[in-house]
Structures are given as C-alpha cells and as structure tokens.
Amino acid sequence: MAEATKRPNSLTRNLTAKIASLPMIATALVIFIGCTLWTIYHSFTRSRLLPAPDKWVGLDQYERLWNTRRWLVSIENLAIYGICSLILSLVIGFTLAALLDQKIRGENVFRTIFLYPFALSFIVTGLAWQWILNPQFGIQEVVRRWGLESFTFDPLNNADIAIYGILIAGIWQGSGFIMVIMLAGLRGIDEEIWKAARVDGIPTWKTYVFIIIPMMRPVFVTALVLIASGIIKVYDLVVAQTSGGPGIATEVPAKYVIEKMFLSQNLGQGFAASTMMLLSVLVVLIPWAYLEFGGKRRG
Amino acid sequence: MVDATAIEPRGPKPKRAFSSTNIMLYGTLLLVSVYYLLPLYVMIVTSLKGMPEIRLGNVFAPPLEVTFEPWVKAWAEACTGVNCDGLSRGFWNSVAILIPSVAVSIAVASVSGYALANWRFRGSETFFTILIFGAFIPYQVMIYPIVIILRELGGFLGIQLMGSIWGLVIVHTIFGMPILTLLFRNYFTSVPEELFKAARVDGAGFWGIFFKIMVPMSLPIFVVAMILQVTGIWNDFLFGVIYTKPETYPMTVQLNNIVNSVQGVKEYNVNMAATLLTGLVPLTIYFVSGRLFVRGIAAGAVKG
Numbered sequence: 001m002a003e004a005t006k007r008p009n010s011l012t013r014n015l016t017a018k019i020a021s022l023p024m025i026a027t028a029l030v031i032f033i034g035c036t037l038w039t040i041y042h043s044f045t046r047s048r049l050l051p052a053p054d055k056w057v058g059l060d061q062y063e064r065l066w067n068t069r070r071w072l073v074s075i076e077n078l079a080i081y082g083i084c085s086l087i088l089s090l091v092i093g094f095t096l097a098a099l100l101d102q103k104i105r106g107e108n109v110f111r112t113i114f115l116y117p118f119a120l121s122f123i124v125t126g127l128a129w130q131w132i133l134n135p136q137f138g139i140q141e142v143v144r145r146w147g148l149e150s151f152t153f154d155p156l157n158n159a160d161i162a163i164y165g166i167l168i169a170g171i172w173q174g175s176g177f178i179m180v181i182m183l184a185g186l187r188g189i190d191e192e193i194w195k196a197a198r199v200d201g202i203p204t205w206k207t208y209v210f211i212i213i214p215m216m217r218p219v220f221v222t223a224l225v226l227i228a229s230g231i232i233k234v235y236d237l238v239v240a241q242t243s244g245g246p247g248i249a250t251e252v253p254a255k256y257v258i259e260k261m262f263l264s265q266n267l268g269q270g271f272a273a274s275t276m277m278l279l280s281v282l283v284v285l286i287p288w289a290y291l292e293f294g295g296k297r298r299g
Numbered sequence: 300m301v302d303a304t305a306i307e308p309r310g311p312k313p314k315r316a317f318s319s320t321n322i323m324l325y326g327t328l329l330l331v332s333v334y335y336l337l338p339l340y341v342m343i344v345t346s347l348k349g350m351p352e353i354r355l356g357n358v359f360a361p362p363l364e365v366t367f368e369p370w371v372k373a374w375a376e377a378c379t380g381v382n383c384d385g386l387s388r389g390f391w392n393s394v395a396i397l398i399p400s401v402a403v404s405i406a407v408a409s410v411s412g413y414a415l416a417n418w419r420f421r422g423s424e425t426f427f428t429i430l431i432f433g434a435f436i437p438y439q440v441m442i443y444p445i446v447i448i449l450r451e452l453g454g455f456l457g458i459q460l461m462g463s464i465w466g467l468v469i470v471h472t473i474f475g476m477p478i479l480t481l482l483f484r485n486y487f488t489s490v491p492e493e494l495f496k497a498a499r500v501d502g503a504g505f506w507g508i509f510f511k512i513m514v515p516m517s518l519p520i521f522v523v524a525m526i527l528q529v530t531g532i533w534n535d536f537l538f539g540v541i542y543t544k545p546e547t548y549p550m551t552v553q554l555n556n557i558v559n560s561v562q563g564v565k566e567y568n569v570n571m572a573a574t575l576l577t578g579l580v581p582l583t584i585y586f587v588s589g590r591l592f593v594r595g596i597a598a599g600a601v602k603g
Contacts (some may be wrong), residue, residue, distance in 0.1 A: 016505035017418030021426070024411035024480060027473050028426045032433030035444035051447075099328055112586075113332045115593065116339075119585035121534030123551045124578040127558050128338040131345065131571060137356045145357065172338065180593055229435050236536040240555050257439040262541065267443065274439040285435050 036278065043271035051267060061272035071273065074251045077163045081170070081252070082231040088171050089227050090220070093178030098208060100179070101186045111183075115176035122173065126240025129169035130156065156242055159249035166234075166241055166250055173237075174230065178223050185219030186212070221291060228284045232277055253277050346370060346572035353567050369568035373576055377569055379556040380545070386573050389553030393533060393580075396464050396549055400471040401528045405521065408476050412483025413509050417495055427480070434477035442541060445470065449542070462544040470538050475531065479524050486520040487513060523595040526588050530581040550577050 043062070046055040065071050096114055100107050117125065132138050135154035143151040155165030189212060197207040213220070235254035242250045253273060261270035341358050346369050348362040375385040382388070414420075415427055446461060449469065453460035460466035490513065498508045514521075539549040548556070554577045558570045585592050 014418050014420045014505075017414040018420055020410045020505065021414045021420075021423065023407045023472075024414075024430065024476060025426050027476050028429040028433065030448070031441055031445065031473050032429055032436060035441040035448075036436055038444045039440050051443075096328075096331065099324060102324060104324065104328070110328050110332065111593075112589070113335050116582065116585055117335060119530055119581040119592070120578045121536065121551050121581070123534075123536050123555050124574050125338075127554070127570065127574045128342050130558075131567060132338060132341055132358065134358075134567075137353065137567070138358055141356050142359055172335065176335070232437055236551075239536070240559070243559060254437070254439055258442075258537075258541070261443055270439075270443065274437065274442075277437040278440050281435055281437060285432070289432075 039271050040275050040278075043268065043275045045268060045271075047267035047271065049265045049267070057268075061268045062276075065269060065272050065276070068269075070248050070251055071253070071256055073248050074253045074256050077250060078231070078234070078252055080163050081167055081234065082228070084164075084167050085170055085174075085231060086224070086227050088167075089175050089178045090223060092171065092175045093223065094182045094213075096175070096179040097182035097186055100183060111176075111180070114179055117173045118177045120173065122236035123240045125169050125173045126166075126237045126242075129165070129172070130241045133165050133168075157246060159246050162242060162246060162249040166238060169241060170234070170237055174227070178227065181219060181223050181226070182216075185216045188219075189215060221288060225284065225288050229281065232281055342571045342575050346373075346568055346575055348568050350566060350568060369566070369572040370576070372566075373557075373569045373573035377557045377573060378563070379553055379560065382545075386550065386553060386557065386576055389548060389550035390576070392464075392543075392547050392553075393550040396467055396471075396539075396543075396547075397529065397532050399464070400468045400475075400532050401525060403468055404472040404475040404479060404528055405524050407472055408479030408524070409483045409514075409517075409521070410509065411476070411480045412485075413487050413513055414505075415480065415484045416487035416490075417508070417513075418505060427484070430477045430480060438474070438537060442537075445473075446541070461542065462547070464543070464547055467538060467542045467547075467549075470542055471528075471532050471535070474538070475528055478527065482520060482524055482527075483517075486517055490516060519591075522588075522591060526584060526592050526595045529584055530592075533580050 042051050042053065044056060044058060045052050046057045046060070100110060104110070133140075133154070133156045135141070135157050140151060140153045143153070155161045155163075155168070193211060193215070194207070197211060202211075233254060234252050235258065238244060238250050238252050238255055244251045244255060254277065257270050257274045257277065260266045260273060344361055345353065345358065347365050347367070349364065349366050349368070352363060373385060374387050374390075376383055377385045415423055449461040449466045453466070458465070460469065494512060494516075495508060498512055503511065533549075534551065535549065536551045536555065539552045543549065543552075554573055557573055588595075
C-alpha cells in the first residue's frame with residue numbers, strides 16, 4: 001500500500017486514498033445526485049404502485065398536486081410554521097444569548113436548561129406537548145380551575161390554531177440550539193467594540209441593535225439556513241403531536257410525501273411533492289451559497 | 300472550529316448584586332426556564348401518578364401517591380397492535396441499530412475526512428462539495444430510490460437489507476456522512492503537517508498514518524462525533540419507520556405507536572413513562588457530556 005502512494009502515475013497515485021474514499025464518492029454520486037435526479041425524472045411519470053419510467057405524463061402530477069386541498073393546506077401550514085418559527089427562534093435565541101452574555105451567575109445552569117430539549121427527539125417533544133395541551137387535563141383545565149372559567153387554549157382541538165400548538169413545541173425543542181450558536185457569535189466579538197461603545201456613551205440596547213447584530217451577520221445567516229432546512233423537514237413532530245389533525249389542519253408537505261409514497265401507493269404524487277420540497281430548499285440555499293462563497297472570495 | 304464554551308463570559312459591564320437591571324435579568328431568565336422545564340416536570344409527575352389521580356385533573360400537581368407501576372407497564376406490558384411486550388423490544392431494537400450504525404458511520408466518515416484533509420486527489424474537493432450540499436436535500440427526495448437500491452443490493456448480495464437492521468445501518472451511514480466528514484476533515488486539517496510529512500519520510504502509508512498518528516491524536520473529535528451520532532440515530536423516526544418492519548422498529552417508532560394507538564383506554568401515566576424512557580438515553584448523554592455536546596453541535600453548525 002505504501003508503495004502505491006509513492007508511484008508518480010496519475011491514476012494509481014494516492015490509490016489507497018481513492019479506494020478509501022469510495023463510500024464517500026458513492027454517496028455523493030449515487031445517493032445525492034443519482035437518487036435526486038431519479039425522483040425528479042419520475043415525478044413526470046404516471047407511477048402508481050411501482051415506478052413507471054415509460055409512462056411520461058409531463059406536468060400532470062404537479063397540476064394534480066396544486067389542485068389537492070390537502071397539499072395546499074400543507075403548504076399554508078409550512079408557511080405559517082416556517083415564518084413564525086424563523087422569527088421566534090432568531091429573536092428568542094438571540095435574546096437568551098444576550099442575557100447569558102451579561103456575566104451572570106449560573107450561566108451553565110441556564111444554558112443546560114435552555115438546551116436540553118434539543119437532545120430529545122421530535123417524537124418525545126410532540127408527545128409531551130400533546131399531553132400538556134390536552135384540553136381535558138392540560139393547561140386549559142388547570143387555568144380554568146384557578147378561576148378563569150372561560151379560559152380557552154386548546155390548539156390541538158381547534159383546527160384554526162392547531163398549527164400554533166405544533167409551533168410552541170417546535171420552538172421549545174429548537175430555540176436552545178440557536179441560542180448556543182448566537183452565544184458563540186457574541187463571544188467572538190472583540191471586547192474593544194464594547195469598550196468603544198461605552199466610552200461614546202451609547203446605551204447597551206443601541207450597541208446591540210446597531211453594532212453587534214450587524215457584525216454578527218454571518219452567524220445570523222448560518223442560523224437562518226439551519227432553521228430553514230429544519231423547517232422543511234418537519235414531519236416527526238406533527239406525526240407525534242397531532243397526526244396531521246384535527247382533520248387535515250396540521251398536515252405538512254413532508255408528511256404528504258411519505259403518505260403518498262408508502263400508504264396510498266401513489267408514487268407519482270409523492271415524487272412531484274418531494275420535488276417541490278427540493279425546489280423550496282433551493283430557493284433558500286442558492287442565495288445563501290452565493291452570500292457565503294461570494295463573501296469568502298472578497299475576504 | 301468555533302468553541303462555544305472556551306471563551307470566558309464577558310458582557311458590557313459588571314453590575315451590583317441587587318440592582319434593578321439584575322432583578323429583571325434574572326427574573327426573565329427564571330421565567331424562561333419555567334417554559335423550558337415545564338414539559339419535563341409534567342412528564343415526570345404524570346408518570347408517577349395513578350390513573351384515578353390523573354382524572355382528577357391537574358397536570359402540574361405533584362403526585363399524592365407515588366407509583367412506579369406506569370414505568371413497569373410501559374417497559375414490559377404496553378401494547379402495539381397485537382404485541383404486548385412493552386417498550387423494551389423497541390429499546391433493544393434501538394440498541395441493535397445504534398451500535399453498528401454509530402461504528403460504521405464514524406469509521407467511514409473519519410477515513411473520508413482523513414483522505415480529504417491529507418491525501419487530496421483530483422476531484423476530491425468536488426465530491427466533498429456535493430456531499431455538503433447533499434446535506435440540505437430533503438430526505439423525502441431520496442427515500443424511495445434508496446428503497447430500490449437496498450432491495451436490489453440485498454438481492455445481489457443474497458442478504459436482506461430492506462426491512463432489516465443492516466439496511467438501516469447503511470442509511471444512517473449515508474445521511475450521517477456530510478456532517479461527520481466535515482467534522483473530521485476540519486479537525487485533521489488542523490493537525491500539524493510536519494507530523495504527517497515526518498511519518499511519510501519514515502515510510503508510513505495511508506493506513507499507517509491514520510491509525511498510528513491521526514486516530515490517537517483526534518480522540519476528542521471522535522467523542523464529539525459519537526455524541527452527535529448516538530443522539531441523532533436514537534432520535535430518528537423517519538428512517539426507522541420506512542426502512543424497518545414492525546419486529547425491528549426502533550424505540551421512537553414503537554413509542555409513537557403505543558401512545559397514538561386508537562384502541563383501548565388512554566393511559567396517560569404509562570404514555571408519559573414510555574416517553575421519558577425513550578428520552579432517557581439522549582438526555583443522559585446530554586447531561587453527562589455537557590460541554591462536549593455543546594461543542595459538537597456548535598462545531599457542526601457554525602462551520603457547516
């Protein structure tokens with residue numbers, strides 16, 4: 001093996017390294033590129049129980065998809081969940097990080113408390129919140145017994161606000177993680193900046209809003225990409241907490257895809273829906289890649 | 300690598316102990332802590348109550364009479380469909396999935412990261428870029444073709460991959476690869492090049508350098524990778540439900556089936572005990588590993 005690496009021949013040069021990299025190469029080419037292209041191609045076919053590569057139907061699947069009420073509800077839910085959880089995660093994450101960055105006592109304790117939900121699975125998260133939000137025994141009932149008879153908070157029974165019940169659980173699980181990233185970003189800021197701001201008599205909140213946050217742009221972008229790529233994957237949480245209900249009130253695209261593929265044997269619909277998911281990821285990813293790599297070249 | 304914890308806390312200015320800002324600061328933090336701790340607290344108290352007490356209906360009240368029966372029942376008797384052998388089956392399935400998945404995924408990714416860091420060849424960076432972008436492709440796009448690949452590959456090799464633990468091991472290895480390879484590549488790049496060159500001069504090859512120099516020098520990053528993979532694979536639901544069958548369902552899938560089953564009377568205390576049991580493994584890792592856990596996720600995130 002050692003001899004092989006010494007030979008100057010271009011193909012056999014680093015031959016062992018090339019062989020050792022085969023799993024990585026295979027994953028990149030076969031799975032990430034191959035499987036993705038396969039699915040995109042088959043989204044243009046009339047595949048039902050089995051993939052049917054020869055039954056080309058053009059954009060039929062997409063037309064049907066966008067005429068399906070369940071898909072439209074899924075998209076709407078994803079939009080509501082996505083926008084709310086983006087804003088809330090960033091705001092909560094940054095605020096908590098800024099609070100923890102005030103030289104406080106027990107920083108480790110607070111950080112441990114805020115982050116532990118992130119270690120739990122979405123299934124556990126969903127089931128825990130399903131129980132807390134249970135209208136018969138949960139928060140609603142407790143508050144009513146305290147004397148507020150008319151208190152109503154039953155997101156998991158009320159189709160209009162059900163998605164917010166999922167949102168509460170999602171924020172609980174993920175915001176600690178954003179806090180950790182923000183905290184790392186805050187600690188990376190030069191102490192001199194703070195000193196200069198203090199010398200100039202700028203109030204703390206102004207320093208944060210006008211100096212620190214603009215300086216932390218890369219951290220915010222990273223957090224944004226992470227939250228966004230997590231949002232599109234939302235599946236387990238919904239399955240555990242509401243199973244998509246009441247009715248179809250909390251359906252999400254990821255769930256639509258899995259059910260079309262594996263339960264209702266409508267592969268073509270599943271492929272078309274998953275291709276739409278990929279498309280929405282690209283909408284986020286391409287500007288990010290442009291900023292990230294464009295920025296590096298300038299730097 | 301960005302380390303979230305190594306730098307000492309430093310903020311705008313030190314404050315007196317009982318100033319009004321301090322009261323507001325700690326007040327806010329304590330209030331927020333309640334939101335984060337509430338579900339864990341509710342799960343624990345519910346799992347220690349009997350059903351009659353739960354029906355009295357105050358989820359926040361501590362149990363009047365502590366009982367461990369729900370835990371026993373969740374572990375050994377809870378039903379999914381016709382099977383009534385409790386969550387223990389899912390637990391052992393998860394263990395059987397976890398050990399080979401963690402071992403194989405880390406082995407493959409560390410070697411790939413090493414090749415990318417120290418033995419670059421033509422195209423290696425391209426494959427790496429594809430890998431990193433692949434991490435953002437929704438799993439739903441690749442799930443079905445992988446079913447076909449596992450079925451065909453299993454037929455070709457004469458073993459059953461689809462629906463077995465080994466199929467799932469392959470899937471976890473594939474989807475763990477982007478983040479782990481990135482982690483190892485970045486770490487190995489930071490190992491001084493002189494060491495590598497000296498070993499080359501001494502005649503050590505690809506594997507010699509890897510096992511004698513790189514692995515012993517990089518134990519912390521292996522621990523970080525392990526924490527990342529153990530929690531990730533233990534918490535997986537999607538792959539478990541698609542690539543295994545009911546007898547080999549991991550714990551998360553079985554838990555969901557137990558709690559969300561429509562038959563029978565809902566036993567909330569058993570459900571919460573089962574939920575806690577499933578969360579116990581990652582929680583233990585989180586509390587034991589502490590800073591390394593934070594470092595693991597921050598390393599993965601900030602660089603990625």
